[in-house]
Amino acid sequence: DTGVSQDPRHKITKRGQNVTFRCDPISEHNRLYWYRQTLGQGPEFLTYFQNEAQLEKSRLLSDRFSAERPKGSFSTLEIQRTEQGDSAMYLCASSFMDWTGSGSPLHFGNGTRLTVT
Amino acid sequence: SQKIEQNSEALNIQEGKTATLTCNYTNYSPAYLQWYRQDPGRGPVFLLLIRENEKEKRKERLKVTFDTTLKQSLFHITASQPADSATYLCAPSGYSTLTFGKGTMLLVSP
Numbered sequence: 001d002t003g004v005s006q007d008p009r010h011k012i013t014k015r016g017q018n019v020t021f022r023c024d025p026i027s028e029h030n031r032l033y034w035y036r037q038t039l040g041q042g043p044e045f046l047t048y049f050q051n052e053a054q055l056e057k058s059r060l061l062s063d064r065f066s067a068e069r070p071k072g073s074f075s076t077l078e079i080q081r082t083e084q085g086d087s088a089m090y091l092c093a094s095s096f097m098d099w100t101g102s103g104s105p106l107h108f109g110n111g112t113r114l115t116v117t
Numbered sequence: 118s119q120k121i122e123q124n125s126e127a128l129n130i131q132e133g134k135t136a137t138l139t140c141n142y143t144n145y146s147p148a149y150l151q152w153y154r155q156d157p158g159r160g161p162v163f164l165l166l167i168r169e170n171e172k173e174k175r176k177e178r179l180k181v182t183f184d185t186t187l188k189q190s191l192f193h194i195t196a197s198q199p200a201d202s203a204t205y206l207c208a209p210s211g212y213s214t215l216t217f218g219k220g221t222m223l224l225v226s227p
Contacts, residue, residue, distance in 0.1 A: 033215075042121075042220050091160050
């Protein structure tokens with residue numbers, strides 16, 4: 001178990017550029033989550049996948065945000081036409097949800113810190 | 118809409134004392150509640166999960182209570198140590214997604 005890994009750890013981009021972040025979850029986990037966190041706030045839920053199916057995406061912040069999880073393995077989060085307000089830490093987490101639907105802990109990566117100049 | 122409240126002010130305590138952090142929620146009936154620890158620049162780390170039919174859960178120096186009538190969870194760290202200094206997040210949740218509070222920063226001084 002190597003944990004959840006995120007790449008890159010830091011990204012600086014100019015306003016208007018597109019950025020893509022990658023998340024590699026724990027291999028046995030079937031659920032993958034994306035959160036955004038700004039200073040002094042808790043993680044804010046964006047979207048999640050069960051295997052390759054994206055089950056909730058209404059909380060993505062705008063249509064500039066999109067996420068994919070091809071083949072149910074790694075996931076990418078893309079932000080198009082970045083704005084200064086997109087500057088934040090983007091966190092990925094994974095978990096295993098069994099047939100009972102009982103809650104299971106989330107294992108977080110250490111995030112990608114995005115700075116939009 | 119759902120609302121989660123945690124102590125907004127940092128909690129400062131002396132080493133060896135018990136730290137008690139509060140999590141209140143409204144407009145919500147979570148099936149369970151989780152507590153996480155977060156250090157600066159790192160992702161949250163899971164500590165404890167308590168289900169709606171459980172009143173109390175313990176793990177080493179940690180204890181969590183869950184009162185579904187009061188809509189409140191208390192998180193206790195006994196015999197606190199400077200290494201316990203961090204932000205603690207509560208997450209009352211259903212079966213799909215976790216919603217986090219803002220967190221409470223705990224500072225344990227030697």
